[in-house]
Amino acid sequence: MGSLAWAVAKPPLPALAGGGGVLPEARALAARMRIRDVEIYPFELRMKEPFTVAFETFDHSKGVLIRIRTDAGLTGLGEASPLLRVTGDTQATAVHAARQIRYLLIGKDPLAIERTLGLIGVHLHSNPAIVAAFDMALWDLLGKAAGLPVFRLLGGDTTTFETDLTIGLETPEAMAASARASLAQGFRTLKIKLGQEPAADLARLQAIREAVGGAVTLRIDANQGYTVPQARYALQHMERFNLQCCEQPLDHKDLEGMRYLRTVSPIPLMADESLFSPSDALRLLREEACDFFNIKLMKCGGITSALKIAWIAEAGGVPCMVGCMLESRLGLTAAAHVHGAGRAITMADLDSHYDFTVDPILGGIRVAGGLVTLPEQPGLGADIDPAFLRKLERVR
Ligand SMILES: [Mg+2]
Structure with missing residues (x-):
């Protein structure tokens, strides 16, 4: 030091x-x-x-x-x-x-x-x-x-917030079993990966909703998997499952399709792959192409750009989720600081560390019972495990 x-x-x-x-x-x-x-x-x-x-x-x-x-x-x-x-x-x-x-x-x-x-x-x-x-x-x-911890430096004071847990694309039975296991871990909001044939996706949602009951919040992510007619059919038939939103039903470039889909879908739409930069956020607002933003540090280039998107969203009346790629708890912690600071950010999908066989990060966010708690140490409040670092090769 x-x-x-x-x-x-x-x-x-x-x-x-x-x-x-x-x-x-x-x-x-x-x-x-x-x-x-x-x-x-x-x-x-x-x-x-x-x-x-x-x-x-x-x-x-x-x-x-x-x-x-x-x-x-x-x-x-x-x-x-x-x-x-x-x-x-x-x-x-x-x-x-x-x-x-x-x-x-x-x-x-x-x-x-x-x-x-x-x-x-x-x-x-x-x-x-x-x-x-x-x-x-x-x-x-x-x-x-x-x-100061980054979220306090940014004027935030939210120290704890809810995250969802993501269920990968599998058979209806396997996804229902994963959903049940997630509830046992304390999660009350689940993000369901879909985006294949609408009929198969409907069967998946049917199995999951039956497994978890009506009180659990479900959001879905089609990862650009639908055509416009498929998305229209799927979303109209998914209304009965009481979904919070559908992430990125269409190709990331198809803002016209997203705008049309909003007029016929009973389920609000969230932009993910269509949203990288603050300029994209402005374009999505101008095109009225979505109801929510999914902000990810790996798409927008970090905390600075994420904040700019969140401020644009706040000005445009678009609530945001902070999401993640397949990152360790270091990236998740950085994203959590943004969540702690941004008023427009009302949802979180910060769960990728659950997928890995090792956790190379010391300190950082704690996630338990579906709740994320921010560290109070100065900066990000996360460090790399020296034992993990020793095995890595430094690039010159
Ligand atoms: Mg997504």
């Missing part, structure tokens, strides 16, 4: 005469703090069981861990969880981009997040997952420098 950490790591901070909220020596150190190095570690997490959605079955997830080191001794952690079919990037492209970003950032002020993201944006066309990793590492540093 560096001297800056020493200066800010003693909550509560003493009240200072003259209105200063931060110890003067910490503020002075923060002002001249610079990025000394960026460590890049590719990693892989195996899944307990294969997980199927409309377009793919997964048995592992390949991510990239980023650790930004500063000359003040503070470090910031971030995670990229690319998903080719959704984000267009992979572990390999994320590592390649990370090596480029590393050289851009060395010597720079880690607290100037907007300036840094602008710099990265000039050099990088896409690769949102690795941008998210750098962005969350910078927010981790800013929180540590300020002595």
Whole structure:
């Protein structure tokens, strides 16, 4: 721990005469703090069981861990969880981009997040997952420098909120059994992966609703699996299952189809794969193409962009969910800080860590009984397990 950490790591901070909220020596150190190095570690997490959605079955997830080191001794952690079919990037492209970003950032002020993201944006066309990793590492540093958890730094005070648990695409019987098991773990909201033949999907919902009863909130995700006629048929026949919403029934580009579907669907629609950036959020509002947004750090490029989407959503009257890719509890913790800060964010789907055989993260969010609890430590409040890190190979 560096001297800056020493200066800010003693909550509560003493009240200072003259209105200063931060110890003067910490503020002075923060002002001249610079990025000394960026460590890049590719990693892989195996899944307990294969997980199927409309377009793919997964048995592992390949991510990239980023650790930004500063000359003040503070470090910031971030995670990229690319998903080719959704984000267009992979572990390999994320590592390649990370090596480029590393050289851009060395010597720079880690607290100037907007300036840094602008710099990265000039050099990088896409690769949102690795941008998210750098962005969350910078927010981790800013929180540590300020002595505040990120959600409090952002003005939030929600420390606990509900998350759903996602049920992968299987036979009706297998999905009903998974749904029952989820209730036994305390979850009261389930997200059901669908998006195959409407008749088969109706049978799945029938089995699940019968298994869980009427009091459980069900939301569904078709992952772009339907055509417009299929979606129209499916959603109209799903009304009897009392669903909260349907995520991304159509291809991500088909905003016209989404707008039409809203006029005939009894079930509200949520945009996921159609929503990457704040510009996409504006376009979805303008096209009246959805009722809800699903914000994911890996699509939008991190906490900064997620907040911008949440503010657009709030202005446009669109409630949001914060969701996840196949990421560890580090990425989930970063997303949870956004949930804790954003008033338009009323739903959460932060459950991917349940899928993996190991949990490489210390601290961070706790999830129990369907409730997420945010850490109160400065920054993200999550660290990498040294035993896990020791097995990883650092990319130079
Ligand atoms: Mg989705």
